Amino acid sequence: MADASKDYVGSFPPGKKITVVFVIGGPGSGKGTQCAKIVNQFGFTHLSAGELLREEVKSDTEQGTMIKNLMQEGKLVPSDIIVRLLLKAMLESGNDKFLIDGFPRNEENRQAYENIVNIEPEFVLFIDCSLEEMERRILNRNQGRDDDNVTTVRRRFGVFQESTLPVIQHYEKLGKLRRVDGDRQPDIVFEDVKAVFAQLNIQVASTRKREGTEKC
Numbered sequence: 523m524a525d526a527s528k529d530y531v532g533s534f535p536p537g538k539k540i541t542v543v544f545v546i547g548g549p550g551s552g553k554g555t556q557c558a559k560i561v562n563q564f565g566f567t568h569l570s571a572g573e574l575l576r577e578e579v580k581s582d583t584e585q586g587t588m589i590k591n592l593m594q595e596g597k598l599v600p601s602d603i604i605v606r607l608l609l610k611a612m613l614e615s616g617n618d619k620f621l622i623d624g625f626p627r628n629e630e631n632r633q634a635y636e637n638i639v640n641i642e643p644e645f646v647l648f649i650d651c652s653l654e655e656m657e658r659r660i661l662n663r664n665q666g667r668d669d670d671n672v673t674t675v676r677r678r679f680g681v682f683q684e685s686t687l688p689v690i691q692h693y694e695k696l697g698k699l700r701r702v703d704g705d706r707q708p709d710i711v712f713e714d715v716k717a718v719f720a721q722l723n724i725q726v727a728s729t730r731k732r733e734g735t736e737k738c
C-alpha cells in the first residue's frame with residue numbers, strides 16, 4: 523500500500539526568516555559559474571536543480587531512470603519531484619540563505635514551489651545570454667553530461683523560450699526581476715551580480731572574516 527507520509531519532506535520553523543534567490547537563465551548562460559562566486563562572497567547555500575536531479579539519477583531507482591530519460595531528451599521532470607528535492611536539500615543544509623539555480627523553469631514549477639515551499643524569493647536573478655554564446659559554451663564545457671549534445675541542447679533552448687521566458691515575465695511584472703548581461707566575461711558579469719546582491723544588505727563573507735581577525 524502506498525505510504526502518503528513518504529512524500530512529507532518537512533518544513534522550516536514558523537517565523538524563521540529564510541532568504542531565497544532564484545537564478546534563472548538559458549542552458550549555458552553561466553548560472554553555475556555565477557552562483558559559485560555568489561557563495562564565496564555572500565554565504566548562500568547553492569542548490570542547482572539540475573545537480574540535484576543528476577544525483578537522483580545515480581540512485582538506481584525507478585524514479586532515477588525516469589528522470590534520466592527526461593533529462594536526456596531535454597524535457598522537464600515533474601514539478602513535485604524537483605520541488606521536494608529542493609526543500610529536502612534546503613532543510614538539510616542548516617542555512618537560511620539559498621540560491622536556487624535553474625529553477626523555476628515553467629509556470630507549473632513556480633506554482634508547485636508556492637504550494638510546497640511557499641517562501642517568496644527576494645528577487646530573481648536573470649542571466650541573459652545570446653543563444654549562439656550559450657551553445658558555444660555548452661558544447662565546450664566537457665562535463666560529460668548526456669544532455670550537452672547539439673540535438674538535446676537545441677531542445678533545451680526550445681523549452682527555455684517556451685516555458686521559462688513566461689516565468690521571467692511573471693517576475694518582471696512583480697518588479698522582482700534583476701537582469702544582468704551574461705554575454706561578457708565571468709568577472710565582468712559578476713560585477714553586476716554583486717551590485718544586485720549588495721541590495722540585500724548581506725555582509726560580504728570575506729569582509730566579515732577580515733573584520734573578525736582584526737578584532738583578535
Ligand SMILES: Nc1ncnc2c1ncn2[C@@H]1O[C@H](COP(=O)(O)OP(=O)(O)O)[C@@H](O)[C@H]1O
Nearest residue numbers: 548549550551552553554555659663706707708
Ligand atoms: N561569462 C562567461 N564567459 C565565458 N564562458 C563562461 C561564462 N560563464 C560560464 N562560462 C563557461 O560556460 C560553460 C557553462 O557555464 P555554466 O556556469 O555551467 O552555465 P549554466 O549553469 O547556466 O548551464 C562552462 O564551461 C563555464 O565555464
Ligand SMILES: O=c1ccn([C@@H]2O[C@H](COP(=O)(O)OP(=O)(O)O)[C@@H](O)[C@H]2O)c(=O)[nH]1
Nearest residue numbers: 549550571572593596597598599604624625
Ligand atoms: O527545475 C528543473 C531543473 C532542471 N531540470 C532538468 O535538468 C536538466 C539540466 O538542468 P541544469 O540546470 O543542470 O542545466 P543548465 O541550464 O545548467 O545547463 C534540464 O534540461 C531538465 O531536463 C528539470 O527538469 N527541472
Ligand SMILES: [Mg+2]
Nearest residue numbers: 553554570572
Ligand atoms: Mg548549471
